[in-house]
Amino acid sequence: MAAAAHSLLHPPATRNGPTPTPSPSPSLFLRLPVPPAARSRHPHRLRSTSPAAAADLTAFPNPSDIFPPIDVDAATEVELRENGFRSTRRTKLICTVGPATSSPAQLEALAVGGMNVARINMCHGDREWHRGVIREVRRLNEEKGYAVAVMMDTEGSEIHMGDLGGAASAKAEDGEVWTFSVRAFELPLPERTINVNYDGFAEDVRVGDELLVDGGMARFEVIEKLGPDVKCRCTDPGLLLPRANLTFWRDGSIVRERNAMLPTISSKDWLDIDFGIAEGVDFIAVSFVKSAEVIKHLKSYIAAKSRGSDIAVIAKIESIDSLKNLHEIIRASDGAMVARGDMGAQVPLEQVPSIQQKIVQLCRQLNKPVIVASQLLESMIEYPTPTRAEVADVSEAVRQRADALMLSGESAMGRYPEKALSVLRSVSLRIEKWWREEKRHEALELQGVSSSFSDKVSEEICNSAAKMANGLGADAVFVYTKTGHMASLLSRCRPDCPVFAFTTSTSVRRRLNLQWGLIPFRLSFSDDMDSNLNRTFSLLKARGMIQSGDLVIAICDMLQSIQVMNVP
Ligand SMILES: Nc1ncnc2c1ncn2[C@@H]1O[C@H](COP(=O)(O)OP(=O)(O)O)[C@@H](O)[C@H]1O
Ligand SMILES: C=C(OP(=O)(O)O)C(=O)O
Numbered sequence: 342m343a344a345a346a347h348s349l350l351h352p353p354a355t356r357n358g359p360t361p362t363p364s365p366s367p368s369l370f371l372r373l374p375v376p377p378a379a380r381s382r383h384p385h386r387l388r389s390t391s392p393a394a395a396a397d398l399t400a401f402p403n404p405s406d407i408f409p410p411i412d413v414d415a416a417t418e419v420e421l422r423e424n425g426f427r428s429t430r431r432t433k434l435i436c437t438v439g440p441a442t443s444s445p446a447q448l449e450a451l452a453v454g455g456m457n458v459a460r461i462n463m464c465h466g467d468r469e470w471h472r473g474v475i476r477e478v479r480r481l482n483e484e485k486g487y488a489v490a491v492m493m494d495t496e497g498s499e500i501h502m503g504d505l506g507g508a509a510s511a512k513a514e515d516g517e518v519w520t521f522s523v524r525a526f527e528l529p530l531p532e533r534t535i536n537v538n539y540d541g542f543a544e545d546v547r548v549g550d551e552l553l554v555d556g557g558m559a560r561f562e563v564i565e566k567l568g569p570d571v572k573c574r575c576t577d578p579g580l581l582l583p584r585a586n587l588t589f590w591r592d593g594s595i596v597r598e599r600n601a602m603l604p605t606i607s608s609k610d611w612l613d614i615d616f617g618i619a620e621g622v623d624f625i626a627v628s629f630v631k632s633a634e635v636i637k638h639l640k641s642y643i644a645a646k647s648r649g650s651d652i653a654v655i656a657k658i659e660s661i662d663s664l665k666n667l668h669e670i671i672r673a674s675d676g677a678m679v680a681r682g683d684m685g686a687q688v689p690l691e692q693v694p695s696i697q698q699k700i701v702q703l704c705r706q707l708n709k710p711v712i713v714a715s716q717l718l719e720s721m722i723e724y725p726t727p728t729r730a731e732v733a734d735v736s737e738a739v740r741q742r743a744d745a746l747m748l749s750g751e752s753a754m755g756r757y758p759e760k761a762l763s764v765l766r767s768v769s770l771r772i773e774k775w776w777r778e779e780k781r782h783e784a785l786e787l788q789g790v791s792s793s794f795s796d797k798v799s800e801e802i803c804n805s806a807a808k809m810a811n812g813l814g815a816d817a818v819f820v821y822t823k824t825g826h827m828a829s830l831l832s833r834c835r836p837d838c839p840v841f842a843f844t845t846s847t848s849v850r851r852r853l854n855l856q857w858g859l860i861p862f863r864l865s866f867s868d869d870m871d872s873n874l875n876r877t878f879s880l881l882k883a884r885g886m887i888q889s890g891d892l893v894i895a896i897c898d899m900l901q902s903i904q905v906m907n908v909p
């Protein structure tokens with residue numbers, strides 16, 4: 342391969358071939374792209390790579406007797422084979438795990454179906470249940486070769502109903518009078534009584550206020566206050582689900598009195614976070630973020646508490662406060678979630694689509710992964726096919742090139758979790774393909790995100806590599822990255838081909854699984870790029886994941902270079 346790469350240092354001067362520019366730093370060199378004319382499915386005609394050299398896996402010291410030489414995600418491997426190299430899925434998929442999906446067989450079915458991240462919502466379930474799910478996902482990864490990451494989502498200090506004394510749901514009919522109370526009740530709950538978790542509730546509401554369950558799934562009017570009990574008349578009948586979110590409205594505006602002072606991370610959340618750190622979750626999603634400070638605070642807590650581990654902090658954008666401080670919050674976080682469920686209960690629904698687009702674009706500018714969440718396929722909780730409108734909504738999120746789509750109730754407690762996942766998968770594939778065919782590159786001017794010179798060099802390299810990949814019709818970009826940073830900078834460019842990200846750490850690999858277009862592998866590698874490439878080509882060829890002649894652009898974060906080559 343040394344010979345192969347060397348041959349690329351002498352490209353003929355073609356109309357497309359840019360002239361090499363002197364490097365601003367001695368550590369940076371650019372290996373020129375292979376001209377289109379030289380691109381061939383039969384690279385052995387182009388140069389004299391020794392197959393023996395390419396196959397020599399022992400040349401580089403590798404603890405392969407302990408670890409497999411490369412960890413390839415079993416589900417991605419199948420998808421790559423099914424769809425082909427360039428057409429493999431770029432949009433990542435998150436499933437909320439709940440009673441419908443927590444058994445080993447159900448979790449495995451989701452992993453097979455393309456789940457990249459499993460989310461557990463700390464609003465529901467107990468410690469043992471959460472632990473069981475996390476460990477089962479880890480076991481599947483280890484034993485069956487998946488790379489599913491785990492995201493813990495905090496409960497946060499929202500106002501919500503109690504758990505209905507164990508009932509699965511309750512129906513509120515038009516005109517019925519229900520009692521919402523902050524009292525602690527003995528079970529069974531009195532009839533038409535709902536427990537409210539926020540102690541200030543009975544004092545804060547006023548007669549005449551409107552009470553919305555789950556942003557409007559049912560609606561009540563406050564008619565009388567009796568100490569801890571608030572009598573409400575149902576004005577919009579609907580289904581009440583355990584722990585459903587509650588908002589109250591006065592003169593058309595949401596009321597946020599003392600509840601606006603509730604901490605973003607409650608004392609229960611801190612216990613959950615300690616649990617998440619101890620169990621080694623990959624992401625912590627923080628509910629109802631109001632400011633960047635809380636994110637910074639949590640990040641420094643995690644850094645102090647779990648030296649060496651890298652848990653990413655995701656800011657859930659779901660309140661009016663988070664919209665006010667959007668830039669700072671996203672800048673402070675490792676990613677964001679457009680949490681449309683609660684957001685839709687706080688801002689008029691017709692504003693949610695433009696807010697979504699704005700957050701997706703801002704995250705891209707700031708190089709943070711972004712998740713579009715809630716009600717993507719809501720009807721599939723009950724039905725085996727989605728509505729046309731839901732398919733259009735999923736398509737729009739894919740078209741915006743969000744990093745990831747998330748299932749909530751559809752996978753947590755719906756009747757068709759696997760079908761819902763497969764709808765996300767097929768719609769993502771179809772829209773991505775359509776956009777590539779139409780060559781509709783999003784007209785998003787990417788501004789610089791790096792502050793240090795060395796980061797700027799990395800960013801320019803990634804921008805150039807992605808541009809070259811598009812211009813040359815490359816089959817893949819390979820990036821060798823220790824921290825994952827260069828991989829995310831490449832993902833940010835949303836190139837036409839997939840990005841194979843090789844990293845030495847299993848936790849970085851799982852974290853990269855959230856980002857658009859990245860196919861993360863665990864691989865030990867050295868500073869010698871030729872040797873890394875030889876090893877990777879051999880390993881991936883042996884698994885049938887790449888073929889001789891595939892055009893690959895390779896970059897790495899130790900050696901700031903761009904190489905273009907055909908797989909020998
Ligand atoms: N661990 C769990 N145990 C029981 N039910 C769950 C669990 N996780 C999720 N659910 C159910 O799935 C629904 C949708 O999940 P999600 O959107 O995460 O929660 P929420 O609707 O409370 O915001 C929940 O309302 C709840 O009924
Ligand atoms: C994802 C969301 O948060 P949760 O499901 O925890 O309410 C949301 O509100 O959209």
Ligand SMILES: [K+]
Nearest residue numbers: 494495496628
């Ligand atoms: K939550």
Ligand SMILES: [Mg+2]
Nearest residue numbers: 659680682683
């Ligand atoms: Mg929410």
